[in-house]
Amino acid sequence: DQAAALSARLFGKAFPAPRAACSQSPDCSANGPQARATVPGIPEARGLNPSLLAQLLIPLIRGTGDIPAELRDGRLRAEMDLLRRLSRPRLEVISPNIVPRTPTFCPGCPHRDSSSTLLELRRNLKDPQYMRRVHNRGPVDLVAHGDTGCYTMLMFPPTEQLMHNYSGMGLGGGTGSGIDPFITNKQIVFMGDGTFFHSGQIAISNAIKANQDITFIILENKTTAMTGHQEHPGTELDVLGNRSYIQDIESIVRAMAGTSPLTVEKLSPANREKYRATLERTILRDGVKVIIADKECGITYYRRQAREERRLAREHGGFVPRKTYMNITPEVCENCLECTGATACPGLTVIDTDYGRKIDTDLTWCVNDGACERVRVSNEYGTSVKPCPSFEQVTVIRSRRKRYSLPKMDLDKLPDPVPVHEMGRPGSTWRVHMAGVGGMGIGVVAAILVRAGHKQGYRVVFSDKKGLAIRNGGVYSQIAWVNDRGDDASPGCEQLYPITGLIPHGRADLLLGVDILEAARAIDPREQFRVATPERTAAVLNLHKQPTVATLLGRQDFDPEKLRDEILQHCHPDRSYAKNLSELCEQRLGSKQFVNIMMLGVAYQLGLIPVSASAIGWAIRDTIRRDQRKNIKAFNIGRKLALEPRALPKKPEPLTWQQLLTNKSRVLRKTSWTGKLAAERFEKLVTAAIRNMPDLPERSKYDLALRIYDLMQYEDHHFARRYIELVRKVYQSDSGLRHFAATHAAIWGLAKVMLIKDEPYVAYLLTRYEKKQRDIAKYGVDEANGDRIVYRHHTRPEFSFGKRRIRFNITTTDWMLKIVRRMKWWRRLPGWHAREVAFRDWYIRLLDRIDLQNDYDRAVRILRSADEVCGYREVRYPKMDRVRAAVEAELGSLGRRSS
Numbered sequence: 057d058q059a060a061a062l063s064a065r066l067f068g069k070a071f072p073a074p075r076a077a078c079s080q081s082p083d084c085s086a087n088g089p090q091a092r093a094t095v096p097g098i099p100e101a102r103g104l105n106p107s108l109l110a111q112l113l114i115p116l117i118r119g120t121g122d123i124p125a126e127l128r129d130g131r132l133r134a135e136m137d138l139l140r141r142l143s144r145p146r147l148e149v150i151s152p153n154i155v156p157r158t159p160t161f162c163p164g165c166p167h168r169d170s171s172s173t174l175l176e177l178r179r180n181l182k183d184p185q186y187m188r189r190v191h192n193r194g195p196v197d198l199v200a201h202g203d204t205g206c207y208t209m210l211m212f213p214p215t216e217q218l219m220h221n222y223s224g225m226g227l228g229g230g231t232g233s234g235i236d237p238f239i240t241n242k243q244i245v246f247m248g249d250g251t252f253f254h255s256g257q258i259a260i261s262n263a264i265k266a267n268q269d270i271t272f273i274i275l276e277n278k279t280t281a282m283t284g285h286q287e288h289p290g291t292e293l294d295v296l297g298n299r300s301y302i303q304d305i306e307s308i309v310r311a312m313a314g315t316s317p318l319t320v321e322k323l324s325p326a327n328r329e330k331y332r333a334t335l336e337r338t339i340l341r342d343g344v345k346v347i348i349a350d351k352e353c354g355i356t357y358y359r360r361q362a363r364e365e366r367r368l369a370r371e372h373g374g375f376v377p378r379k380t381y382m383n384i385t386p387e388v389c390e391n392c393l394e395c396t397g398a399t400a401c402p403g404l405t406v407i408d409t410d411y412g413r414k415i416d417t418d419l420t421w422c423v424n425d426g427a428c429e430r431v432r433v434s435n436e437y438g439t440s441v442k443p444c445p446s447f448e449q450v451t452v453i454r455s456r457r458k459r460y461s462l463p464k465m466d467l468d469k470l471p472d473p474v475p476v477h478e479m480g481r482p483g484s485t486w487r488v489h490m491a492g493v494g495g496m497g498i499g500v501v502a503a504i505l506v507r508a509g510h511k512q513g514y515r516v517v518f519s520d521k522k523g524l525a526i527r528n529g530g531v532y533s534q535i536a537w538v539n540d541r542g543d544d545a546s547p548g549c550e551q552l553y554p555i556t557g558l559i560p561h562g563r564a565d566l567l568l569g570v571d572i573l574e575a576a577r578a579i580d581p582r583e584q585f586r587v588a589t590p591e592r593t594a595a596v597l598n599l600h601k602q603p604t605v606a607t608l609l610g611r612q613d614f615d616p617e618k619l620r621d622e623i624l625q626h627c628h629p630d631r632s633y634a635k636n637l638s639e640l641c642e643q644r645l646g647s648k649q650f651v652n653i654m655m656l657g658v659a660y661q662l663g664l665i666p667v668s669a670s671a672i673g674w675a676i677r678d679t680i681r682r683d684q685r686k687n688i689k690a691f692n693i694g695r696k697l698a699l700e701p702r703a704l705p706k707k708p709e710p711l712t713w714q715q716l717l718t719n720k721s722r723v724l725r726k727t728s729w730t731g732k733l734a735a736e737r738f739e740k741l742v743t744a745a746i747r748n749m750p751d752l753p754e755r756s757k758y759d760l761a762l763r764i765y766d767l768m769q770y771e772d773h774h775f776a777r778r779y780i781e782l783v784r785k786v787y788q789s790d791s792g793l794r795h796f797a798a799t800h801a802a803i804w805g806l807a808k809v810m811l812i813k814d815e816p817y818v819a820y821l822l823t824r825y826e827k828k829q830r831d832i833a834k835y836g837v838d839e840a841n842g843d844r845i846v847y848r849h850h851t852r853p854e855f856s857f858g859k860r861r862i863r864f865n866i867t868t869t870d871w872m873l874k875i876v877r878r879m880k881w882w883r884r885l886p887g888w889h890a891r892e893v894a895f896r897d898w899y900i901r902l903l904d905r906i907d908l909q910n911d912y913d914r915a916v917r918i919l920r921s922a923d924e925v926c927g928y929r930e931v932r933y934p935k936m937d938r939v940r941a942a943v944e945a946e947l948g949s950l951g952r953r954s955s
C-alpha cells in the first residue's frame with residue numbers, strides 16, 4: 057500500500073501537496089494566486105532532484121507486484137529508461153575530456169604573492185645543498201596549516217604543500233599547536249585578518265604560552281573577503297557602515313607577547329625580494345613568530361580602480377586616456393610553466409601557436425597586479441632568478457573616444473524570433489541550465505531570466521550554485537518558468553508544482569554553456585545534473601577554452617571541439633548552436649565579459665527562450681546598471697549572429713605555406729630598407745626547400761617555411777640555408793609511408809636548438825612588426841585615431857666574462873631593444889650562451905648517430921627530445937642536461953647491444 061501510494065504521488069495524477077511541506081517552502085506564500093500549481097508529480101523539494109528519488113523508488117514500486125492502475129500505462133518504464141539512458145557511463149569518451157575545475161585565488165589576490173614566495177622558499181628549505189651553502193645547516197621540511205578563509209584555496213593545486221590539513225575556521229593555529237609537541241618540523245600557519253579576529257588569535261596566544269615553534273602568516277587585506285567583504289574589528293567601519301574604532305593586529309600580537317621573545321614583522325608581500333628574505337629568516341628562527349602580510353584584497357582594490365576609470369572616462373567624454381596591462385609575448389615565452397606553477401592565476405591563459413603551446417595574459421581577467429612577473433625560481437644554478445623576459449607592461453594612450461569599429465549590422469531591425477516552446481497551455485514548463493565559471497556572469501543572466509519570466513507572467517523558480525565563483529570555480533544556475541495561469545488550477549496550495557529550479561534528469565529545454573567544460577559537466581553521467589536529452593534540449597555553446605588550474609599547470613587538458621561534439625550528441629542537433637563567442641566578443645567589444653549577454657541574444661533569436669522582446673529587453677535594463685548600452689549591443693549582436701553566423705567574420709590567418717610566404721614577404725618588404733632583397737632571398741629559400749622536399753605533408757611545409765623566416769631574422773639567409781640542409785638530410789632517409797614523422801621532428805627540433813633565445817633575438821622578438829600588430833589588435837589600438845602603445849619590457853640580460861656573470865633585471869623600452877636586436881656580433885664573443893651552443897651542436901651531431909632505416913621510432917623519439925627543453929638559463933640548463941643524459945644513455949645502450 058505504501059509503495060502504491062508513493063507511486064501514485066510520483067507519476068500519477070496531481071495529488072494534494074502536504075500543507076506542512078508546502079507552507080514551509082520559502083517559495084510558497086500560501087497566500088496568493090502565485091501559490092497555485094498544475095504540474096503533477098512529486099514536489100521538487102529544495103536540494104532534492106526528483107530524478108534521484110525516482111531512480112530509487114521506481115524499482116521499489118515495481119517490486120510490490122501491485123502497481124496501481126493509473127501507473128500501468130508505461131510511464132514508470134519510460135521514466136526509468138530515460139534515467140538509465142542519461143546515467144549510462146559512456147565514460148570512455150567523456151572522461152578524458154571533462155577535467156575537474158579546482159578553485160584558486162582571484163586575479164590580484166595578495167595571497168598569491170605569499171603563496172608563490174612560499175613555494176619557492178619551501179623548495180629551498182628542503183634542499184640540502186642550498187641549506188648547507190646559505191645557512192650552514194641541514195634541510196628543513198615545513199608542516200603547513202590553514203583553515204577557513206580565502207587562503208583555504210591553498211589546499212588546491214599548485215599550493216597543496218602549503219596547507220596539509222583543514223580543520224575549521226580559526227583552527228589552523230590550534231592544529232599546529234596540537235602537533236607541535238610531537239614533531240620537530242618547523243610549522244607555518246596561514247590566517248586571514250577576519251579569522252584572526254574571529255578566533256585565530258587564541259591559537260597565537262596559546263602557542264606563545266607553550267613556547268612552540270610556529271610562524272603565523274597573517275594576511276591583513278582589510279576585509280573579511282571570503283564571505284563577501286564584511287567589516288571586522290580591524291576595519292574603519294562597523295557592520296552598519298558607521299565609523300568605528302579600529303583594532304590593530306600588530307599591536308594586539310605585540311601585546312600578547314608579554315615576556316616572550318616574540319618576533320613580529322609587518323610588510324607587503326608584493327615586495328617579493330624583501331618578503332622572501334624576511335620569511336626565510338623568520339621561519340628558521342625558533343619560537344613563535346608572526347608575519348603580517350599587509351596588502352589590500354584584490355577585489356576591493358580593483359573595484360576602486362574600476363570606479364576611478366569610469367570617472368576618468370566620464371571626464372574625458374567616454375575614454376580612459378591611459379591604461380596599463382600586463383602582457384606576455386608568446387614568441388618569447390618558452391612554456392616552461394614557471395609562472396603558472398607559482399601563481400595558477402586565472403589571469404593567465406594558454407594559447408596554441410605555430411611554435412606550440414604558450415602562456416599569455418587574458419585581457420578580460422588579468423588585473424595587472426604583476427604577481428606573475430614577480431615569480432622567481434631557484435635551482436642548483438642560481439637562487440631567486442627571474443625565469444624569463446616574456447613579461448612587459450603595455451600602456452595604451454588615447455587622446456580621443458574610440459571610433460565605432462563594427463560593420464553595419466542593422467541591429468535595430470532584427471525580426472522577432474519564432475518560439476520553439478509552446479507556453480500557452482496551463483502547466484507548460486520551460487527549463488534552462490546555465491553553466492560557466494565565476495566571473496562569466498552566470499548570475500547576471502539568471503537574474504535577467506528571472507525578471508523576464510516574471511514580466512511575462514510565468515511562475516519562476518530557480519536554483520544557483522555560486523560557491524567558489526570568483527575563484528575560478530564552476531558556477532551554474534537552473535531556472536524553471538511555469539505557466540500556472542490556467543483555469544484548471546485550483547486555488548491555494550493544494551496542487552503541486554515545482555518549488556525549486558532543480559531540473560530533473562533530461563528535462564532541460566535549453567543548455568546555455570557560457571563555459572564549454574562546465575556545460576559538458578551538465579551532461580556527464582557521473583555528475584548530478586544530466587539535464588539534456590536529444591528530444592528536448594537545445595544547446596547554445598561558447599567554444600572558448602577557459603583553462604582550469606590543471607591546464608595552466610600542464611597536468612590536464614581538454615579540447616572544446618571534442619566537448620562540443622559530446623554535448624551535441626545529448627542535445628537536439630538542429631536547434632543547437634556553437635561558436636567561440638568569447639573571442640568574437642573580445643575582438644569586437646573589447647572584453648569577453650559581455651559574452652553571457654551575447655549568448656542570451658543567440659538563444660533568444662533561435663526561439664529557445666519563450667519570452668517577448670519587450671520583457672527580455674526590460675529585464676536586461678533592470679538587471680544591468682552599468683555599461684547598459686554595451687550589454688544591449690552584445691544582446692543584439694548575439695541575435696544577429698543567430699540569424700547570420702558569418703555576420704562578424706574573423707580576420708583571415710595564413711593557413712598554407714604559400715599564404716605564409718606571401719604574408720612574410722610582405723612584412724619583410726614593409727619593415728626594412730633592405731626588405732626587398734630579404735624577401736627575395738626568403739622566397740627563393742622556401743621555394744627551393746619545398747621543391748627539394750616535395751612529399752612533405754602540407755603542415756610540415758608550413759612549419760618549415762615559418763622557421764626559415766625566423767632563422768633568417770635570427771642571423772641571416774646563410775644560417776637558414778644551413779638549417780634547410782640539415783632538415784633535408786633527415787628527409788632523404790625518411791619516407792612517406794611513415795608520414796615523414798622524423799623530418800617533421802627535425803624541422804621543430806633543429807629550429808628549437810638553433811634559435812637560441814639570446815639577448816639580440818629576444819630583443820627582436822619583443823619589438824618585431826608582427827608582435828606589434830598583434831598587440832594593436834589585442835588592445836584595440838587605433839593609431840589613425842591618435843592612440844599610441846608604449847612598452848616597458850621586463851627583461852633580464854646576462855653577460856658572461858670568463859667565469860664571471862653579470863645579470864641585470866632591467867626594464868627596457870622599445871628604442872633600447874631596437875639597438876640590442878642589431879648586436880648579433882655578440883654571438884661571436886667567446887663563451888656567448890656557451891651551454892645553449894653546446895647543446896645545439898650536440899643535437900645537430902645526433903643526425904649522424906640516429907638510424908632511420910633500422911630503428912625509426914627510436915630516431916623520431918630522439919629527434920623530439922629537444923621539445924622537452926624549455927625555459928631560459930637556470931630553468932633550461934637542468935632540462936638540457938637531463939635530455940642529453942637520457943639520449944646518450946639510449947644511444948649507449950644501443951651501441952652496447954649491437955656490439
Ligand code: SF4
Binds near residue numbers: 384390415
Ligand atoms: S617562459 Fe615560462 S615563466 Fe615565462 S611566460 Fe612562458 S611559461 Fe611563464
Ligand code: SF4
Binds near residue numbers: 382422
Ligand atoms: S598580472 Fe599576472 S598574476 Fe596578476 S592578474 Fe595578471 S596574470 Fe594574474
